[in-house]
Amino acid sequence: MKEIFDGIYSDGKNIYTKNLVLGKKVYGEKIVREGGEEFREWDPYRSKYGAGIKKGLKKSIFFNGCTAIYLGSAEGTTVSHVSDIVEEKGAIFCIDVSEIAMNKLTKLAEERENIYPILSDAQMTENYKEYFETKADAMFQDISQRNQADIFVRNSKFLKKGGLGALALKTKSISQSNLKEDILKSEINILEKEFEILQTILIEPYEKHHYLILMRKK
Amino acid sequence: MEQRDFLRKQMLKKTREQIEEKFAGKEIHIIKAINLLMDLDSINNLMSENLNEWKTRNPQDEAQNQFESLQKNTTQIQEEKTKLIEFIEKEMQEEFPNFSQIATPIIGAKLLSEAGSKKRLCFMPASTIQVLGAEKALFAHLRKNAKSPKHGHLFNHPLLQNMPRFKRGKAARIIAGKLAIALKQDYFKGKDTSKEVKEELEKRIVEIRNEPETESQRQRENDYEQINEDRRREAFNKEDKKKDYEREHKTFTPEERKAYFEKNNKGKPWNKKPIGNYPPREGSLSQKRKFGSRGPREFSNNYNNRTNEGFNSNDSFNAPRERSYSTRPRSFNGARSFNESRRFGSDKPQYGTRRGPRTFNQDKPSYGNRDSNYNKNPYLSDPKSEFNPSYNTRPKYSDRRDGNSRPSGSSKFKSSGFKNKSKTSFNKRTPRTAKRY
Numbered sequence: 066m067k068e069i070f071d072g073i074y075s076d077g078k079n080i081y082t083k084n085l086v087l088g089k090k091v092y093g094e095k096i097v098r099e100g101g102e103e104f105r106e107w108d109p110y111r112s113k114y115g116a117g118i119k120k121g122l123k124k125s126i127f128f129n130g131c132t133a134i135y136l137g138s139a140e141g142t143t144v145s146h147v148s149d150i151v152e153e154k155g156a157i158f159c160i161d162v163s164e165i166a167m168n169k170l171t172k173l174a175e176e177r178e179n180i181y182p183i184l185s186d187a188q189m190t191e192n193y194k195e196y197f198e199t200k201a202d203a204m205f206q207d208i209s210q211r212n213q214a215d216i217f218v219r220n221s222k223f224l225k226k227g228g229l230g231a232l233a234l235k236t237k238s239i240s241q242s243n244l245k246e247d248i249l250k251s252e253i254n255i256l257e258k259e260f261e262i263l264q265t266i267l268i269e270p271y272e273k274h275h276y277l278i279l280m281r282k283k
Numbered sequence: 284m285e286q287r288d289f290l291r292k293q294m295l296k297k298t299r300e301q302i303e304e305k306f307a308g309k310e311i312h313i314i315k316a317i318n319l320l321m322d323l324d325s326i327n328n329l330m331s332e333n334l335n336e337w338k339t340r341n342p343q344d345e346a347q348n349q350f351e352s353l354q355k356n357t358t359q360i361q362e363e364k365t366k367l368i369e370f371i372e373k374e375m376q377e378e379f380p381n382f383s384q385i386a387t388p389i390i391g392a393k394l395l396s397e398a399g400s401k402k403r404l405c406f407m408p409a410s411t412i413q414v415l416g417a418e419k420a421l422f423a424h425l426r427k428n429a430k431s432p433k434h435g436h437l438f439n440h441p442l443l444q445n446m447p448r449f450k451r452g453k454a455a456r457i458i459a460g461k462l463a464i465a466l467k468q469d470y471f472k473g474k475d476t477s478k479e480v481k482e483e484l485e486k487r488i489v490e491i492r493n494e495p496e497t498e499s500q501r502q503r504e505n506d507y508e509q510i511n512e513d514r515r516r517e518a519f520n521k522e523d524k525k526k527d528y529e530r531e532h533k534t535f536t537p538e539e540r541k542a543y544f545e546k547n548n549k550g551k552p553w554n555k556k557p558i559g560n561y562p563p564r565e566g567s568l569s570q571k572r573k574f575g576s577r578g579p580r581e582f583s584n585n586y587n588n589r590t591n592e593g594f595n596s597n598d599s600f601n602a603p604r605e606r607s608y609s610t611r612p613r614s615f616n617g618a619r620s621f622n623e624s625r626r627f628g629s630d631k632p633q634y635g636t637r638r639g640p641r642t643f644n645q646d647k648p649s650y651g652n653r654d655s656n657y658n659k660n661p662y663l664s665d666p667k668s669e670f671n672p673s674y675n676t677r678p679k680y681s682d683r684r685d686g687n688s689r690p691s692g693s694s695k696f697k698s699s700g701f702k703n704k705s706k707t708s709f710n711k712r713t714p715r716t717a718k719r720y
């Protein structure tokens with residue numbers, strides 16, 4: 066088991082994170098024990114950040130002890146791995162509109178002490194700005210909305226200067242007919258107001274019509 | 284660290300409360316019930332449609348058994364429906380005493396289901412309530428420049444029935460305004476003023492009904508009439524429609540029909556009103572389905588009438604609506620498309636499908652799926668092959684050479700020696716290349 070990024074391990078084939086809650090699976094993934102430690106397999110087909118890592122992400126935005134914002138957390142598939150990475154010292158603020166998804170996430174939050182759930186629309190930053198008096202170190206977004214890039218830029222006020230951000234861009238929810246390359250260009254134009262683009266990855270075999278965009282706040 | 288833990292617990296508690304607020308509402312049961320009711324309705328319609336058709340074929344033995352047990356099911360569904368309606372009426376009375384009085388429980392429940400939750404419905408502006416249920420038309424209006432919808436689920440409101448077309452929008456607006464107020468009273472548990480409001484509303488509606496038409500309204504009405512007349516003329520010209528017309532009249536006695544015709548049939552033949560105030564044919568589609576341009580889905584008559592009960596009803600309120608060709612369903616065997624009708628095993632003639640029933644010519648060879656086979660089949664790609672579809676339609680040389688198809692002008696002046704010249708000119712001409720389909 067080799068550590069490729071902070072808290073992310075690889076055995077040459079699959080990627081893993083060290084399990085924070087021993088013996089517990091979150092979404093039916095495999096658990097591998099090695100050298101007295103427990104690793105949870107990260108399924109790139111279920112998680113867009115995982116897919117990005119498999120496709121050669123240059124730099125991981127999360128690190129041990131970091132404070133992260135996760136927009137569009139859904140049921141916590143990816144969040145659970147991020148929670149493994151940041152460990153007890155870190156914190157993940159998970160924002161989602163869907164009550165049904167949030168219901169499952171609260172159950173996860175009971176087990177994992179670094180998950181902070183917020184039930185709110187990510188477009189209404191007013192609702193949760195009081196939680197971010199100290200700014201976050203990293204921000205990740207996976208929301209299938211037409212104005213994805215706009216939402217990301219709007220929330221960037223909670224990210225500290227030089228902090229890393231990643232956006233999983235679903236091109237199909239922006240336009241059904243335009244080419245995904247064109248959509249990517251126009252969305253990058255929006256993002257460049259606040260961010261410096263470091264890398265764009267097409268995560269295609271794992272998730273169709275999706276890009277992962279890695280950036281740093283200006 | 285302790286502080287952080289405290290914050291986390293607070294946040295967990297807050298989100299859990301928010302989730303519970305969403306899930307715990309009693310209205311969710313009303314919403315589920317009304318959705319189920321609408322589905323049951325369409326199931327019932329489909330079933331009885333098919334069964335009626337089956338009945339005409341005189342099912343025997345096995346088929347009869349099947350038929351009867353299915354028919355039993357339809358009556359059971361009917362019973363379930365009445366139970367559901369009772370449930371909805373009761374729950375609506377409890378949850379929305381004011382609102383359900385004015386909107387009628389069923390329409391109120393439909394509005395609630397469209398809004399999603401009690402809170403959302405109660406905080407909706409009147410203008411949204413007015414067009415709730417007509418989302419498709421509303422978005423067409425916002426995107427293109429289609430007309431704005433006048434009413435969504437409110438279309439079925441007893442006070443709007445039989446209102447002249449150009450006053451309906453106004454009336455719907457006023458009802459929606461009252462509904463918005465009633466909803467706020469219900470939400471904040473205000474006092475029950477539904478009786479007075481209802482009386483006031485009825486008075487106001489009658490006022491609107493009695494208002495003289497304005498100039499612009501009359502203009503629009505005329506335009507509408509013109510369009511309708513065009514449509515009716517078109518319809519009349521179709522052979523199919525004529526047959527249908529005759530068929531629709533079979534249910535009436537000759538005397539009845541004669542009296543009716545003498546009374547109503549003046550003017551142009553396509554303006555004859557074939558059905559008038561007679562009840563529509565039993566099981567006819569127009570009774571059941573009113574989608575799309577014809578307005579929102581309507582409930583079958585039996586409980587629409589129920590909801591009328593609480594209102595002062597003038598005779599004209601409950602009079603059956605006139606039916607004309609333009610509101611008649613397209614195809615009368617219940618199928619929306621040709622393919623659907625085949626699936627249901629009907630071989631009745633199709634009305635309203637543009638091409639009519641497809642006929643398969645047994646004599647001609649089948650080319651299969653032309654798109655995919657065109658290049659594979661050597662006959663088809665060869666322009667000279669007699670199997671090439673364009674080959675047969677192409678004019679033959681021999682056809683062109685006879686007098687009728689000769690280009691005019693040439694024959695007049697060059698009568699002598701014409702034959703030779705024309706022959707050479709035709710021979711020189713390169714044959715037309717096959718047109719690709």
Ligand SMILES: C[S@@+](CC[C@H](N)C(=O)[O-])C[C@H]1O[C@@H](n2cnc3c(N)ncnc32)[C@H](O)[C@@H]1O
Pocket residue numbers: 111112113136137138139140141142143144160161162163166185186187188207208209210
């Ligand atoms: C594709 S899922 C995210 C999956 C998740 N990243 C994972 O890998 O496990 C998108 C989520 O975004 C949420 N969402 C959609 N619109 C939103 C909005 N405006 N604000 C916040 N969340 C939103 C949806 O409820 C949904 O749960």
